Amino acid sequence: MNGYILAIDQGTTSSRAIVFGKDRTIAGVGQKEFTQIFPQDGWVEHDPEEIWDSVVWAIRKAIKEAGIEARDIAAIGITNQRETTLIWDRATGKAIHNAIVWQDRRTAAYCARLKAAGHEKVVTRKTGLLLDPYFSGTKVKWLLDNVKGARKRATRGELAFGTVDSFLIWRLTGGKVHATDATNAGRTLLFDIEKNRWDKGLLELFDVPAVLLPEVKDCADDFGVTDESLFGAAIPILGVAGDQHAASIGQACFEPGMLKSTYGTGCFALLNTGADMVRSKNRLLTTIAYRLDGKTSYALEGSIFIAGAAVQWIRDGLKLVKHASETGPLARTADPSQNVYMVPAFVGLGAPWWDAEARGAIYGLTRNSGPAEIARAALEAVCYQTRDLLEAMHKDWKGGGNTVLRVDGGMVASDWTMQFLADVLDAPVDRPVILETTALGAAWLAGSKAGVWPGMTEFATSWARDKRFEPQMDAGERKRKIKGWDVAVRRTLTI
Secondary structure, three states: OOOEEEEEEEOOOEEEEEEEOOOOOEEEEEEEEOOOEOOOOOOOEEOHHHHHHHHHHHHHHHHHHHOOOHHHEEEEEEEEOOOOEEEEEOOOOOEOOOEEOOOOOOOHHHHHHHHHOOOHHHHHHHHOOOOOOOOHHHHHHHHHHHOOOHHHHHHOOOEEEEEHHHHHHHHHOOOOOOEEEHHHHOOOOOEEOOOOEEOHHHHHHHOOOHHHOOEEEOOEOOOOEOOHHHHOOOOEEEEEEEHHHHHHHHOOOOOOOOEEEEEOOOEEEEEEEEOOOOOOOOOOEEEEEEEEOOEEEEEEEEEEOOOHHHHHHHHHHOOOOOOHHHHHHHHHOOOOOOOOEEEOOEOEEOOOOOEOOOOOEEEOOOOOOOHHHHHHHHHHHHHHHHHHHHHHHHHHOOOOOOOOEEEEOHHHHOHHHHHHHHHHHOOOEEEEOOOOHHHHHHHHHHHHHHOOOOOHHHHHHOOOEEEEEOOOOOHHHHHHHHHHHHHHHHHHOOO
């Protein structure tokens, strides 16, 4: 055994597979994008078969690029887009409907009815979440109510529910294992994160039969082995975590007070609060950071639905650039005298506003505004939203003031964006040497469980910084810019 670890990073717009060597360097990568399906305004779906095919293709590509055989891989770690919901036939493994993506807002009216009936308080107490279409529970109900015969089949035990990790585990093991980990279970609205179990009352509230549910395991645990026919060898699956939790692990945010923010399709900030399950008073989420050896560590989380997706819109919708990487240089050329703000509420606004009905808007346009000003507004919006999250976190958690922010994800390659982030936060921003922190976190879970990667302490000391961005903006300028952003958000909110 050479100690290679395979990380599967199944994201919102693409599936990636990365082979890490025993020294934690990247040996091979495979990545494949898949189709985004928009059946109606605010609805977002994925084809489960296209997800599966893209994962298998990416794994085979990564193994080939690494120049190894499947038998050289000690373990697999899986990380996934969270909350995206699937129900499949236990006999065939085929989904009964397209996956309903975390961004999907089709259950907004149902969530509003539950709120009006006074259910949100008990839901938040048990799950740490809010009643929002973002989470899986209402998506499961929608599938059971809208796919012909689904509810009857579910009660007969013919169907299985899972987030993407569960679906992949089922397929990879040839239908032998129906499981998830605590971080993914904790995002369903069906799991009591304090008692660490599926909750009967919540299942009744959302009308979800318990027979649908997967077994909940630790993040580093035995999730079965892959069917040998897939890759030529049976590989143990020993690590699973939702993408934001895996990124926090990959950033070695193991101590209370450590903070990371990931910039992918959306943006997600997690503040480790350790054994303390902090109840937010500022509409943040309380979530499971990770569960290892039966011990749960918690986090405060702020969720921004649109981050990199705004750059994709500039590229694919407005066609202002051909490549996403051009956005930063374009923003740098913008007229500094123009105060253009974009509020990218394309699928509603997440934390700390939680307005499912809000839609995107651009403010401050003049006849002189052009592609550069719009590009700058899109990148700045991500930074302003991050600041809103961190402000709420510091109000909720009394463990300290400004915290160094560790960042990762595709957008952090832009020095311009990271400098503006440090400026509006008025706090240091650290970019790591290894930007693939989500995959790295999943790999560490699997590698440490397999005994070929180091434990938590040694892994944390190996974290290396590529660059620190220190705030440089004048305090008066910062205040003026933030005030303009606050006005733009208020004008966008529907509540």
